Amino acid sequence: MKLRTLSSLGLGLVLASVIHQPKTSAHGVAIDYQATEAIAIQAKYDSGKPMSNAQVVVYAPNNPTQAWQTGVTDSDGKFTFVPEPNVNGNWTIKVRSAGHGSVVNIPIEPLQAENDHQIQEEISENPNTNLGQSPRASSSITGELSTPQKILMALTGSWGFVGTALFFSRKKQESKVSN
Template identity: 40%
Template sequence: MWGRGTAARLLPIPKHTPNRFTFGCRFSILSMYTFLSRSWKLSRRLRLGLLASSLLLPEGTWAHGMEASFRAIPTFQIEARYDSGEPMGGAQVTVFAPTDPTTPWQEGQTDKAGQFLLQPDPELPGLWQVRIRQAGHGVLLNVPVGSEAESTSAAGVAAGSRNSSLGLLQRGFMAACVIWGCLGTALFFSRPHLHAKTSQPEELTTPALEQD
C-alpha cells in the first residue's frame, strides 16, 4: 500500500505440431498410383513410370510450383499487472535479444488485459529481456529461450533449476538396473552346460508380425 508495484510473468502457450505441405503432395501422388493400379489394368511399365515419377520428382520441378511450410517457434504470453492486480493495459513493451542488449529487437504494447505475446527468434538462444513500462513504473522480465529454456519451466520459474535432467536417485536406479541385467545375462550363459537332456526342449518361437 505504498504505491504501484509492478509484476510480470510468463503464461504457458500450447505447442503446435510441425507439418510440411510437400509431404502432403507427394502422399497424394502415391495414393493416386495405388488407386489407378487397382482400378484400371494399367501396363506394368506405365505403373512403374508413375511410381518412379512420384518418388523421384524433385521439389521445384513445376515451373510455377509453390511450397508453403511452417514450423513451431516458441511463443511466450507475458502478463503485466500492478500489485493491486490491476492489469498494465497499454503499457510500453520493449524486447531485447541476447545478442544486442542495448538495441530494441521489438517494440509494442500490452493489450487491455496487460498481456503481450513474445515470439523470439529461436535462432538466438539465450536470455531475452522484456521491459514493460507505464506511467513511471517499470519491470524487466527475463525469458530464457533455447537450450537455456530447457532447464526451466514454461511458467518462468528459472531460479533453482538443476543443470542435469536426471536426479542422483534416478541415475543410481538406472545404473543398478544395467548392472543387474548384465550380470544376470552373464550368469545365465556361464551356467554349467547339461549334455544329458532329460526332455525335449520346446521350440522357441518368435511371434509373427502381422502383415497388412
C-alpha cells in the first residue's frame, strides 16, 4: 500500500514539474561589438543587466595563447581596445565575472584596393550612401533549457527520489522478515 502511494506521489511530482515550468533565469552572457578603428564591446547578462567591472582578456590572432591586453568593463559593461592595424585575423575577447562569462571572436581583415575601388564606385553612383554604419555582431550563451531537457531533468530527479524511497522501504521489509 505504501509503495503504491509513494509511486503515485512520485508520478504526481513528475507531472507537476513538467506541466508547471516557470522561466528560469540563469546567468547567460551576451557580448555585442561594433568595429571602428577601435573595437568596443558591451557585455551583459541574459537579464539585460550590464556586466560591470568584469574581467576582460584580449588575445591577438598571431598569439592566441598569450593575453595581448587585459582590462575591466565599466559600469555599463563596456570595454574598448584598439587592435594593432597590421595584425589581421580573429581577435578573441573573453569576458568573465563571478563565474559567468563568454567569448567572442572578432574578425579583423585588411581593406584591399579592390574593396576601396568598389566603395568609391558606390559613392559616385549613390552619394547618399551611409558609410557611418559599421559591422555588428554578437555572441550569446543563454541558460535556457529546451522542453525535452526540462522533462528529462524532471524525470531523473523524480526517479532518484522514488528510487531512494524504495531502497529504504526495502530495508524495513528485510529487517521484519529476519526477526
